[in-house]
Amino acid sequence: MPPIPAPRSPERPAPPSSGRSKRSPWRCLRHGGMRWWSAANLVSNVGTWMQLTVQNLLVLHITGSAATTGVSLAVQAAPGLLLGLAGGAAVDAWPRKLTAAVSQVALAAIAFTTAALVAFDRLDVAALMVLSALTGLVATVEGPACALLGNELVPVRDVSSAIALGSVVHSAGRLIGVACAGVAVGALGTSAAYAANGLSFLFVAAVIPFLRPVAGHAPAEPDRRAPRPVAAAREGLAYFMGRPRLVALTVVTAVSAMFGRNYGLTLAVLVTGPLAGSDEQFGTVATVLAVGGILGALLAGRMQRPSVQLIGTFAAAGALLQVVAGLSPTLVVLLVVTAPMAVVESVSDTAGTTVLQTDPPPGMRGRVLGVWRTAQTGWGLVGPPLLGLLMEWAGPRGALVLGGLLIAAVIGAGALCRTRRRAPRSGAKPVAAHVPESAPPSPRSARSVEEPAPVP
Incomplete structure (x- = not known):
């Protein structure tokens, strides 16, 4: 991968545009960070779909039971059900770029471990369940960290464009990944799909350090006075x-x-x-x-x-x-x-x-x-x-x-x-508040539309 110059300050926003370009579904690509992030996501999606293409058949072959295959999927989903809120609290408490990069490396390690076990015919049901649980556990942090990191690369008004582009990248990665899986598995065996997925995670991890938020949309820094994890999770649920x-x-x-x-x-x-x-x-x-x-x-x-x-x-x-x-x-x-x-x-x-x-x-x-x-x-x-x-x-x-x-x-x-x-209650008359003509605007009304509401 060619070196990417790391700017010393947040990325400058793209020059203002008018007309159709403001509503173009591709407008998020005006920002260099989003172009790199989209390329990394395409590589990651190709690797993911290469693995998914062979995963269920591999699990069924190892376990010999459709029920056990379903259990492995449930084990992978369980951390998201039980620890999803804790993972989100961790994303708010830890540096976002570091969290996203470390989670990518962790997923790569799991993929490479699976590839080695498959290549040497050492993957059994117990190892499969452990790897599934670890994947689900890392995903509780990786998912929100990467989603929010991507949003910080574009202004708030362009987040919908970034999400739409992500959907297109996901679909393209699926088509390419399924095709590549057939070639890789036929030439190198099932473990190749897992190894390719591991490499795709490392590619994303290598891109993350060079990403910079757009000016005026810097990421939230970890709050050193934040409550403990349990209290933070409770606070998030209440919000x-x-x-x-x-x-x-x-x-x-x-x-x-x-x-x-x-x-x-x-x-x-x-x-x-x-x-x-x-x-x-x-x-x-x-x-x-x-x-x-x-x-x-x-x-x-x-x-x-x-x-x-x-x-x-x-x-x-x-x-x-x-x-x-x-x-x-x-x-x-x-x-x-x-x-x-x-x-x-x-x-x-x-x-x-x-x-x-x-x-x-x-x-x-x-x-x-x-x-x-x-x-x-x-x-x-x-x-x-x-x-x-x-x-x-x-x-x-x-x-x-x-x-x-x-x-x-x-x-x-x-x-x-x-x-x-x-709807107003029947019989109730609205009461207009008297505001002097020379009264200055209140701080709340003077806030920018872009600024988020305070946490209650």
Whole structure:
């Protein structure tokens, strides 16, 4: 890798632009740090998908049991469920760049260890469980640290563009990684996929020290007076629960994820079952979903400050399109509905991630992402079995229709409650506060729109 000059001061922002460039989904690439970060993420995603391509088959081969394979996945997810908030508190308390770099090196060490055990035929069930648990443990810190580090490379108004670009990089890394896995495994064996993933982690770790935040958007320094980890985690949970917009975002995303986002399961059964299609035809549906997801991410990248209300609107629209998909009489109709369904849901997801990572003040963002990771792991574990039971009871069409109606109903009920809370009480007259004409503006009204609200 060619040397990267390390500037002595935060990176200067890109020259101001006007017109369409301000809303371009690619506007985050005007910043040099984001260009390097995106390249590093592409390499990392290629390595990750090379490993994921062979991992489940390898685990199944070692354990000889689909149930044990599921247990290994649960062991890897358990730290996110139990320690997600603690990991977020650590990200707020430790230097962010150092935390991100060390976590990348730790993941590389796990990948290289797995590759060596596979190469020498020493990977057994016990070692597999330990490595899975370690991976999940490191990920509780690595996830929020890297997400927040990437956000600091662009102004707040361009965070949605950075997140959208990350979605595109993820999709591109998946396509390249799957293709590279076949070549590497065929030529060098299964361990090559793990070794390549380890190298990709080291590449990211090597780039991190040269990244600089944009001017005016410096990262939050660790608070030396911060409370102890348990108290800090409790403080983060209290902050999260005290922000109605974050709670509303969690409810919308959780319900949508459990009853409307597992299309790899529901649409696969619908296509190969009631629609009497083939596996190749479901592959076409999956391709449309992937393309629609990329287009939706780019559309969301044009937003600068998405609201939770807008996210709920897109999620409800996706749910109603899901109902139509469940009632599709033919595969052609399903394909026509699938495209906009994937677009609106990708917009909702990308915009939601933007709100989640920009709403809290800098010193609280790690803990907020920790709470989110814990909740996300919870509905990720509960959702598939729950959806499977719904399909057993109502069939694939019924699961899509009932799930979509449930999502729309929950979002509609939330919007109605919000409207009623904001409506003035009957008979009450608003009282206007008398402010002298010469009175100076209050400190609160004079604050910059970019400045985050203080932690209660």
